[in-house]
Amino acid sequence: MIPIEYWLVFSSLLFCVGAYGVLTKRNAIVVLMCIEIMLNSANINLVMFSSYHNVLHGTADPSGQAFALFSIAIAAAEVAVGLAILLSVYRRYKTIEVDKINILRW
Amino acid sequence: MLEYAWLIPVFPFVAFILIAILPKRTLSWEDGAGYAIGGAAAALILSVLVIWEVMSGSTMVGDGPKFEWLVIGDISITFGIWIDQLTAVMLVVVSVVGTLVVIYSGAYMHGEGENRRRYYAEIMLFISVMYGLVISDNFLQMFIFWELVGLCSYLLIGFWYETPSAASAAKRAFIVTRVGDIMLMAGIIILFKYVGSLDFVTLFDQDTAAAVPTDMMVLATVLIFGGAIGKSAQFPLHEWLPDAMEGPTTVSALIHAATMVKAGVYLTARSYPLLIQAPESLLFVAVIGGVTALLAASVALVATDIKRVLAYSTISQLGYMTLALGAGGYLVLYADTGGGYSAAILHLMNHAFFKALLFLCAGSVIHAVGTNNMRLMGGLGKKMRITSITMLVGSLAIAGIPPFSGFWSKDEVLAAVYHAGEFDGIFFLLWFMGIATVFMTAFYMFRMWFMTFAGEPRSDYHAHESPKLMTFPLMILAALAAVSGFALFISDGFKYFIEGSIGGLLHEVHHESATDILGVIFGDPLTYVSLVLAAGGILLAYKMYCVPGFDRSVFARGISGRLQVALENRWYISKFYDDFALRVVYSISLVADAFDRYVIDGIVNGFAYLGGRSGNVIRMAQTGNVQRYAGLIVIGLCLLLIFMLYIVPWGGW
Numbered sequence: 156m157i158p159i160e161y162w163l164v165f166s167s168l169l170f171c172v173g174a175y176g177v178l179t180k181r182n183a184i185v186v187l188m189c190i191e192i193m194l195n196s197a198n199i200n201l202v203m204f205s206s207y208h209n210v211l212h213g214t215a216d217p218s219g220q221a222f223a224l225f226s227i228a229i230a231a232a233e234v235a236v237g238l239a240i241l242l243s244v245y246r247r248y249k250t251i252e253v254d255k256i257n258i259l260r261w
Numbered sequence: 262m263l264e265y266a267w268l269i270p271v272f273p274f275v276a277f278i279l280i281a282i283l284p285k286r287t288l289s290w291e292d293g294a295g296y297a298i299g300g301a302a303a304a305l306i307l308s309v310l311v312i313w314e315v316m317s318g319s320t321m322v323g324d325g326p327k328f329e330w331l332v333i334g335d336i337s338i339t340f341g342i343w344i345d346q347l348t349a350v351m352l353v354v355v356s357v358v359g360t361l362v363v364i365y366s367g368a369y370m371h372g373e374g375e376n377r378r379r380y381y382a383e384i385m386l387f388i389s390v391m392y393g394l395v396i397s398d399n400f401l402q403m404f405i406f407w408e409l410v411g412l413c414s415y416l417l418i419g420f421w422y423e424t425p426s427a428a429s430a431a432k433r434a435f436i437v438t439r440v441g442d443i444m445l446m447a448g449i450i451i452l453f454k455y456v457g458s459l460d461f462v463t464l465f466d467q468d469t470a471a472a473v474p475t476d477m478m479v480l481a482t483v484l485i486f487g488g489a490i491g492k493s494a495q496f497p498l499h500e501w502l503p504d505a506m507e508g509p510t511t512v513s514a515l516i517h518a519a520t521m522v523k524a525g526v527y528l529t530a531r532s533y534p535l536l537i538q539a540p541e542s543l544l545f546v547a548v549i550g551g552v553t554a555l556l557a558a559s560v561a562l563v564a565t566d567i568k569r570v571l572a573y574s575t576i577s578q579l580g581y582m583t584l585a586l587g588a589g590g591y592l593v594l595y596a597d598t599g600g601g602y603s604a605a606i607l608h609l610m611n612h613a614f615f616k617a618l619l620f621l622c623a624g625s626v627i628h629a630v631g632t633n634n635m636r637l638m639g640g641l642g643k644k645m646r647i648t649s650i651t652m653l654v655g656s657l658a659i660a661g662i663p664p665f666s667g668f669w670s671k672d673e674v675l676a677a678v679y680h681a682g683e684f685d686g687i688f689f690l691l692w693f694m695g696i697a698t699v700f701m702t703a704f705y706m707f708r709m710w711f712m713t714f715a716g717e718p719r720s721d722y723h724a725h726e727s728p729k730l731m732t733f734p735l736m737i738l739a740a741l742a743a744v745s746g747f748a749l750f751i752s753d754g755f756k757y758f759i760e761g762s763i764g765g766l767l768h769e770v771h772h773e774s775a776t777d778i779l780g781v782i783f784g785d786p787l788t789y790v791s792l793v794l795a796a797g798g799i800l801l802a803y804k805m806y807c808v809p810g811f812d813r814s815v816f817a818r819g820i821s822g823r824l825q826v827a828l829e830n831r832w833y834i835s836k837f838y839d840d841f842a843l844r845v846v847y848s849i850s851l852v853a854d855a856f857d858r859y860v861i862d863g864i865v866n867g868f869a870y871l872g873g874r875s876g877n878v879i880r881m882a883q884t885g886n887v888q889r890y891a892g893l894i895v896i897g898l899c900l901l902l903i904f905m906l907y908i909v910p911w912g913g914w
Contacts, residue, residue, distance in 0.1 A: 186888075
């Protein structure tokens with residue numbers, strides 16, 4: 156089996172990639188995609204701990220996988236909502252660059 | 262029957278509510294006068310029943326129905342009723358004068374239009390709370406009603422509030438009596454601190470009262486009497502009463518002559534079991550009374566406003582009552598007789614009748630002539646026969662001419678004061694002041710009568726007799742003013758009757774037959790002294806104001822001239838208060854105002870400014886850039902992780 160640390164380092168890196176994208180990219184669609192990456196890094200963690208459950212505790216526990224499925228479903232819904240919001244933002248402002256959309260301030 | 266006495270104030274109160282809230286159409290006659298008369302008459306009937314019960318010997322002192330009003334820890338404050346002989350006398354006064362004045366108002370206030378509703382509502386509220394005041398069974402309840410009568414007095418003095426002088430007179434009456442009210446409250450608080458109860462039945466028990474330290478008892482009683490000084494317009498807080506004449510004359514008759522100003526005397530009489538514990542306060546009461554009687558009578562000598570003459574006369578007569586109460590306390594203590602007490606209460610009742618009569622007569626005159634100034638009157642006797650005759654009866658009564666009521670009570674007062682002189686020499690001095698007041702009273706009353714009714718008219722007016730609705734109460738009051746002094750002789754005598762309310766203080770009761778009383782009165786040479794002085798006063802007034810050709814200017818020269826100026830300026834007391842208010846109080850107010858404006862408001866405004874400015878700076882953090890927020894969240898999360906993973910284990914938590 157692949158050692159657990161590899162998985163952890165992998166998902167952390169994936170998370171950092173996503174976070175970096177969220178913080179730096181100006182295109183809102185790319186930001187949304189980066190959020191997906193962050194979510195998936197969490198999913199990898201869930202699946203990984205689920206499959207290691209038998210090794211660590213001697214019993215199988217599928218709840219981690221179930222949660223990963225939940226998470227994927229929710230991510231799909233979230234993307235639908237997020238894209239809808241971006242669509243209306245675009246109609247209103249004719250742009251989807253996140254640093255231009257800053258009316259929610261003092 | 263007595264346990265239903267609490268219903269007495271309810272009737273006028275219901276009338277007050279009805280007049281205040283009913284639609285105008287349903288008020289019908291005189292904008293609510295019908296309801297007012299109904300309420301007053303219902304209270305009168307109930308009062309008569311209560312008085313009848315008391316006269317046939319039953320009282321309700323401390324064992325009446327109570328209801329709990331307020332519970333604080335172990336102390337419960339109750340409302341209840343207290344009916345004794347003193348209450349009965351007050352009920353007579355309030356019910357009779359109240360009803361007659363309301364009837365009289367039906368005609369007198371006819372020209373007031375829309376304002377009549379306000380007038381009748383306020384007057385019914387006043388009658389209601391005045392009843393409440395006299396049947397209260399503890400000091401707190403009494404104090405509440407005490408303040409309410411003050412409120413009604415304020416409202417009614419300021420009835421014509423569009424007139425600046427009426428508005429300021431109302432404020433003055435309210436503020437000056439408030440000085441007394443504060444003293445009364447302080448006295449009540451002292452009593453409460455030492456006794457732990459405000460019920461009369463506890464306080465008037467001689468053992469509990471003796472538990473209060475002597476100096477505190479003196480202080481408490483003097484402070485309670487301070488309330489009476491304010492309400493009963495005693496020196497030095499008497500100047501509001503003449504100003505209170507700005508109100509309608511009916512109000513002056515009811516509130517500022519017959520009932521509310523008697524509340525102070527009533528309070529002093531009610532607190533007798535406490536006053537007896539502190540002879541120093543009794544002396545204080547007597548001295549204030551004597552000084553007030555003399556001082557006010559002297560100002561009445563030169564007043565030209567018919568209502569002001571009566572107002573000063575009221576103050577002076579209230580001084581008599583206070584004097585008699587002070588002297589009466591000495592008599593109770595040292596001579597074991599309630600002579601002074603009964604004299605004061607009898608004078609209270611008689612005065613209520615004849616002074617209400619005089620005020621209503623003055624109202625009738627003002628109604629006809631349209632001015633208050635007696636210099637513009639004259640010759641009204643022929644045109645206003647009923648008014649002039651009833652006013653003559655009132656004047657004779659107050660001057661102390663037998664057999665009218667004033668004679669009997671005033672004679673009793675002076676006899677009591679003279680008698681008290683045996684125990685303290687100062688009462689002889691007070692007696693001299695009293696006897697000088699007799700002369701002055703006779704003089705100024707007949708000066709007023711002659712200036713108004715005798716001679717020829719001094720200005721152009723078309724006077725006519727007032728309508729029947731006004732002369733009818735006058736005639737009833739005149740009859741009462743003529744005969745109410747004979748209460749002295751009813752059954753066992755007024756003295757025996759009224760001693761019932763201070764029964765615990767006396768060791769033996771005195772039965773006196775009518776012949777005994779007459780023998781004492783007419784066997785005493787001092788009676789003739791006061792009679793001669795009263796007759797002298799009337800004669801002097803006759804010579805000066807009725808017989809033509811008397812040169813009054815001789816009084817305007819020299820010392821008497823200066824005295825006259827001082828009197829016309831009310832001994833400068835009013836001026837002193839005005840100056841005091843303007844200089845001292847106003848400058849203190851200015852300082853307080855500046856402090857409030859710059860220091861208190863400065864601090865508050867400073868904090869507000871600080872908040873505003875710092876908000877301006879801090880809000881710059883909100884850039885609206887979502888990515889910056891997200892960055893901050895990440896940084897915060899990292900810091901939190903570092904804290905949890907490295908700092909916390911390193912610290913050993």
